[in-house]
Amino acid sequence: MTQATYLLDTGHTKAQAFAMLQGALSAIQSGNAGATPPAETAAGMIWVDTATRALKMRNIANNGWITLGSFASGTFVPAGVNQLTEAQATDPTGTEFGAISGAQIAAAVDARNGAVGTPVNEAAWHPYDMVRVGDGATGLF
Numbered sequence: 001m002t003q004a005t006y007l008l009d010t011g012h013t014k015a016q017a018f019a020m021l022q023g024a025l026s027a028i029q030s031g032n033a034g035a036t037p038p039a040e041t042a043a044g045m046i047w048v049d050t051a052t053r054a055l056k057m058r059n060i061a062n063n064g065w066i067t068l069g070s071f072a073s074g075t076f077v078p079a080g081v082n083q084l085t086e087a088q089a090t091d092p093t094g095t096e097f098g099a100i101s102g103a104q105i106a107a108a109v110d111a112r113n114g115a116v117g118t119p120v121n122e123a124a125w126h127p128y129d130m131v132r133v134g135d136g137a138t139g140l141f
Helices: 014-029 086-090 102-112
Strands: 046-049 054-058 065-070
Antiparallel strands (some): 046 054, 054 065
């Protein structure tokens, strides 16, 4: 974990320039990790905030940090995303995504998709005169 300067100094000797570049590459490699923000910032810069255990990115105006997510739980949790527990994710009747479960949605789609007598899916192509799938309408004049 390191932070460094990214600004080249034309007055550096070769050894000083080499050391500066090593420091800059180390800072990039560590995501500019540190308990305080890097002194030099640029739009789009990544910073691993070790004090709050968060991943942050400099905003486009280069006047503030956007929190992309947190490492506080020991794993990365994207900001603004509610994570399902394994029990929730494997529950075929769970309603974490709304009033009905994914299993219920899948069953409803399977039951209606291509079944004779079901209403025509208007998002897909069908003859202009078809009312029901398999009703024999051809679209011919």
